[in-house]
Amino acid sequence: MAHMRSAKKSIPELGLIFVAAAIIPLIAGAASASAVGVAGLSGSLVITTTSLPDGQVGVYYKQTLHAKGGVEPYSWSLLSGGLPGGMGLNGGTGVIDGTPGVCGMWSFTVQVSDSQTPPATDTQDLTLTIIPADLVITTPSLISGQIGVAYSATLAAEGGIPPYTWSILSGSLPTGLSLNASTGEISGTPSVAGTCAFTVRVSDTQVPPDTAGKALSIQIPPDLVITTTSLPDGHVGVPYGATIKASGGVPPYSWSITSGSLPPGFNLNPSTGTISGTPSATGTHNFTVRVTDSQTPPDSDEQALSIVVKP
Numbered sequence: 001m002a003h004m005r006s007a008k009k010s011i012p013e014l015g016l017i018f019v020a021a022a023i024i025p026l027i028a029g030a031a032s033a034s035a036v037g038v039a040g041l042s043g044s045l046v047i048t049t050t051s052l053p054d055g056q057v058g059v060y061y062k063q064t065l066h067a068k069g070g071v072e073p074y075s076w077s078l079l080s081g082g083l084p085g086g087m088g089l090n091g092g093t094g095v096i097d098g099t100p101g102v103c104g105m106w107s108f109t110v111q112v113s114d115s116q117t118p119p120a121t122d123t124q125d126l127t128l129t130i131i132p133a134d135l136v137i138t139t140p141s142l143i144s145g146q147i148g149v150a151y152s153a154t155l156a157a158e159g160g161i162p163p164y165t166w167s168i169l170s171g172s173l174p175t176g177l178s179l180n181a182s183t184g185e186i187s188g189t190p191s192v193a194g195t196c197a198f199t200v201r202v203s204d205t206q207v208p209p210d211t212a213g214k215a216l217s218i219q220i221p222p223d224l225v226i227t228t229t230s231l232p233d234g235h236v237g238v239p240y241g242a243t244i245k246a247s248g249g250v251p252p253y254s255w256s257i258t259s260g261s262l263p264p265g266f267n268l269n270p271s272t273g274t275i276s277g278t279p280s281a282t283g284t285h286n287f288t289v290r291v292t293d294s295q296t297p298p299d300s301d302e303q304a305l306s307i308v309v310k311p
Contacts, residue, residue, distance in 0.1 A: 081108025
């Protein structure tokens, strides 16, 4: 009759079982401690950017948000609020950039998330202030005026924060003209000829105000006058040439015949004021000549003249 084997373990076998039972928990514990150690080395995820520099209207802006801890790469987003028009947040880099179009103050909350599963997050309240564009006077020059004729020209500026206030910083306006401090209009009726140089200043309503200055001038030329009062006689068959002259106003001048007529075969050059031609018959020819200058509006003068054609 066969003998059955005993189910009892030998002493060596029992020793191996006891050793395995002791080592397996130790290994598992070490692995768990190792995982905790890795997470601990990375630290908590924290946004380190706590403020942003100011931007300016019309000027490209770029700032990068920063964070530390957690597991990179990070993802960025706006949790609440908004950025100025023309600007945005890059979710992959944390870069805020763009060209703002209006001034003001924008408050918003950014959030960063890391690459753990589930991800760690952090938030930060930020404020971005966009200051106005620099205040600049945009008027390049001023039109000339005329003695006794109403004058009006308005200075212009851009940037800063309207409304603006205008003043004369140095020099003076022509006699008879004044500057409206609120509108920047220079108006009045000039009474004295000459060129007046001055510097205008504009201030906006910021506190403290932004300012800008510009050197300008206004020319008030003397009245335009035809100085030729008579013309030489002509002779039949002989080429004729005479130039009518003027002074004052703003050259170049334009010439024309407003009444009467020149001798047959004669003409007036509208640019030079020269009368030329070859007369074919005797006689006296009366006419009125007019000169116009280049101002806006133009000044003008007229003169009655005559040409006698002799044999």
